[in-house]
Amino acid sequence: MRRLLLLCLFLIGLGFAVFNFKGLASQGKFESIVLDFREDIPTAQIAGQVQAIAQQYNVAPQLNSEFSSSDNIYIVKGDQKRLKALKSKLGKFTEFIEPNYIYNFREVPNDPDYSKQWNLRSIKAESAWDETRGSGVTVAVIDTGISIVPDLKDTKFVPGYDFVNDQVEVTDDSGHGTHVAGTIAQSTNNNYGVAGIAYEASLMPLKVLSAFGGGTVADIAEAIKFAADHQADVINMSLGGGGDSQLLKEAIAYAYQKGVVVVAAAGNANQNAASYPARFPHVIGVAALDAAGEKAPYSNFGAGVDISAPGGSGTGAGEFSKKLFNRKRGKRFLLASKGTSMAAPHVAGVAALVKAAGIAEPDQVLSVLQKSSLVIQDDALNYFGAGQLDAACGS
Numbered sequence: 001m002r003r004l005l006l007l008c009l010f011l012i013g014l015g016f017a018v019f020n021f022k023g024l025a026s027q028g029k030f031e032s033i034v035l036d037f038r039e040d041i042p043t044a045q046i047a048g049q050v051q052a053i054a055q056q057y058n059v060a061p062q063l064n065s066e067f068s069s070s071d072n073i074y075i076v077k078g079d080q081k082r083l084k085a086l087k088s089k090l091g092k093f094t095e096f097i098e099p100n101y102i103y104n105f106r107e108v109p110n111d112p113d114y115s116k117q118w119n120l121r122s123i124k125a126e127s128a129w130d131e132t133r134g135s136g137v138t139v140a141v142i143d144t145g146i147s148i149v150p151d152l153k154d155t156k157f158v159p160g161y162d163f164v165n166d167q168v169e170v171t172d173d174s175g176h177g178t179h180v181a182g183t184i185a186q187s188t189n190n191n192y193g194v195a196g197i198a199y200e201a202s203l204m205p206l207k208v209l210s211a212f213g214g215g216t217v218a219d220i221a222e223a224i225k226f227a228a229d230h231q232a233d234v235i236n237m238s239l240g241g242g243g244d245s246q247l248l249k250e251a252i253a254y255a256y257q258k259g260v261v262v263v264a265a266a267g268n269a270n271q272n273a274a275s276y277p278a279r280f281p282h283v284i285g286v287a288a289l290d291a292a293g294e295k296a297p298y299s300n301f302g303a304g305v306d307i308s309a310p311g312g313s314g315t316g317a318g319e320f321s322k323k324l325f326n327r328k329r330g331k332r333f334l335l336a337s338k339g340t341s342m343a344a345p346h347v348a349g350v351a352a353l354v355k356a357a358g359i360a361e362p363d364q365v366l367s368v369l370q371k372s373s374l375v376i377q378d379d380a381l382n383y384f385g386a387g388q389l390d391a392a393c394g395s
Contacts, residue, residue: 035086134352181205
C-alpha cells in the first residue's frame, strides 16, 4: 500500500478551483515571515537589508532567538503579500524566505467514546478538522429518517420530508438513518457519545425507507429532487437494489446539474458489481473497509465502486461507530453497526468538508476525494476504487 502524495495540490486539467485547492490539512496559517540570510553575506550587509525592511514596512525584523545569529534567521511580521514582496526584494541575499507557520496541538473531541472510533482516525479526520468542520454545507440523508437523539441534539438541521408517510415531520422508526446521520454530523465536543465527521454541517432528513428497510424508487427519486431543490450540497444514500431505473437516473442527473454531490453504498452481497444507485453515472459508489484497511468480507466490489471507506466487520468490540435510537422502555443505547451503509456516510461527510473548503462542482469534489485517497496497488478486482478515503487530502 502506498500513499499518493500531494496530488490534491496539483490536479492537472481539472480547472482553476481544484488546481488551487490546498487540501483540508495543508492550508497553513502564519502572521510572520522567516528570513534565512545566506551565511556568506557580511554581517554589515545583512544589517543594512534588515534596516531597509524596517523603514519600508514600519516593522522591526529580529533574530528569532539568541541562538539564531549563527544561522542568520530573522523574523518579520507580514502576510502573503509581504512574503511575495520580500522574496522579490531579498532573494539574492537569502537561503530561503518562507511563512513562519503556526502549528497547534491537534484537538481531540471530548466525546467519551471517541477513542473507540477507529474509523475517524483511519481517515485522518483530526487533520481535516484543523481547517474545516463542514460549516455552511447541507447534507441530505435519504434513508429511514433521523431521530433527534441526545447525540444529535446540538447538530444543525434544515427541513426535510417523509416520503413514506407523505408528511413534513420526519422521524426514524428503524435507527439506520439516525446512525448514518450521526456518522456525517453527530454533535461533537459535547461531552457525550461519539463524534461526527462534518459536525458543523447541517442535516436534511428525507425518509424513503420504512421501519423494515424497504422503499420505492419513486420515493427515492422524489427525495433526490427535493434535496436538489432545497439547497442540499451533498446527498447520502445508504441504500440500494438490483434494478436499473430511468426515473432514478434522471433524478440523479438533475441533482448533479444543480451541483449536488451524490454518494451511495455499493451493497453488502460480496458481489462483483455495485448495486444501484451506486452504479449510476454521477454517483460516488462506496465500498467498505474493515479496521485493518482490508475489503470488508460482505462489501460489493468491481463496477460502480469509486472509493472505499470504513464500514467495519465482525461483531462486538472494535466496531467503528455507534448509533443511538429508542429501544424498549424508551431507553437509549449506543450500538455498533457495520456495512457499506456505514461506509458511504464517511465519504459524504468528507465531501461536505471538501465543499466547505471551497470546492463546488461534483466532479471536482470526486477528483479531490480520489486523488487524495490511499492507493492500493494490487487491486485487480476493484475492491477499493481509487483507494481508501483520506480526509487529510494529501497532507
